[in-house]
Amino acid sequence: MLQFQIIPVTPFQQNCTLFWCDETMKAAVVDPGGDIELIINAIEQQGVTLEKVLLTHAHIDHAGATKALSSHYQVPIEGPHKEDQFWIDLIPEQKQRFGFAHAEHFTTDRWLVQGDTVTFGNIELEVYFCPGHTPGHVVFFHRQSKLAQVGDVLFRGSIGRTDFPRGDHATLIKSIRENLFPLGNDVRFIPGHGPMSTFGEERQSNPFVGDMA
Numbered sequence: 001m002l003q004f005q006i007i008p009v010t011p012f013q014q015n016c017t018l019f020w021c022d023e024t025m026k027a028a029v030v031d032p033g034g035d036i037e038l039i040i041n042a043i044e045q046q047g048v049t050l051e052k053v054l055l056t057h058a059h060i061d062h063a064g065a066t067k068a069l070s071s072h073y074q075v076p077i078e079g080p081h082k083e084d085q086f087w088i089d090l091i092p093e094q095k096q097r098f099g100f101a102h103a104e105h106f107t108t109d110r111w112l113v114q115g116d117t118v119t120f121g122n123i124e125l126e127v128y129f130c131p132g133h134t135p136g137h138v139v140f141f142h143r144q145s146k147l148a149q150v151g152d153v154l155f156r157g158s159i160g161r162t163d164f165p166r167g168d169h170a171t172l173i174k175s176i177r178e179n180l181f182p183l184g185n186d187v188r189f190i191p192g193h194g195p196m197s198t199f200g201e202e203r204q205s206n207p208f209v210g211d212m213a
Contacts, residue, residue: 002123002145006190007042008099009035012061017190020048021121028120029148030054030140031062031192032069034100036191039069051120053107055079056151057122057137058087059164060094064103066070076109078118081129084136086166112138112155119148128179133160141183148189154180156197159208176209 001023007016010033018039020027027048032039045049050073055063057080070077087094088105095103112118114129118140125140133152136158141148152160154176162169180189185200203211 002142002147003046004147004190005042005046006041007035007038007128009033009038009155010061010064014061015190015192015194016062018042018048019120019123019125020046021123024121025049026051026059026121026123028052028054028118028123031056031151032065033061034102036065036068036072036102036114038064038156040072050075052118053077054118054125054140056139056149056153057134058084058091059134059152060091060098060100060103062151063091063106064095064100064135067104067106068102070106076154077106078110079108079112079127080134080138081113081131081136082111083131083166084134087134087136094146121187130172130175130179132162132168132170132175134164135166136140137175139180141187146184146187148180148183148187150189152192154189154202154206154209155193156195156202157206159206160192173209 005018009016014033017030112127116127126141130153187199
């Protein structure tokens with residue numbers, strides 16, 4: 001069974017997520033943006049063994065502590081899609097702009113594409129390519145739990161910003177409606193910031209991407 005803990009990190013209160021398999025106690029961290037000591041503490045408190053770092057996209061509040069966490073546990077980095085390489089290359093510039101003291105450039109071990117899966121313990125997450133917020137954004141979905149980690153694609157009552165370099169509003173809307181909503185109204189999702197919701201709730205009431213929008 002998949003278990004999870006949301007760990008808000010950085011001044012942006014980004015929802016870094018610790019996922020683990022309760023049968024094997026093997027784990028993955030999604031989007032370690034910063035505050036690495038909080039992430040390490042969560043891993044230790046849950047008594048799990050980290051197997052990999054997963055990234056939805058490479059904005060610094062989601063990826064700033066990727067290298068530090070990967071190096072600390074000597075585990076591989078998987079994600080995002082290769083179209084986010086330019087954001088990884090911009091981490092030094094993002095670091096100066098936003099004052100992230102410990103963010104470092106990193107090299108991912110595996111780019112992800114639509115239809116891929118990632119695994120830890122007995123857990124398998126499906127990968128969905130959902131560009132728009134960034135060109136290489138991916139989403140992770142655990143079908144048995146009906147749970148998705150959607151990064152900055154979709155929020156409760158809102159959607160991701162598209163005014164960053166290579167963002168695209170129409171592409172983002174298409175990603176949500178064609179890749180996420182078909183997964184089911186009862187799917188719960190962890191967004192990159194703020195509270196959880198379900199795809200069904202957003203279809204009903206989200207002013208940007210709901211059925212009536």
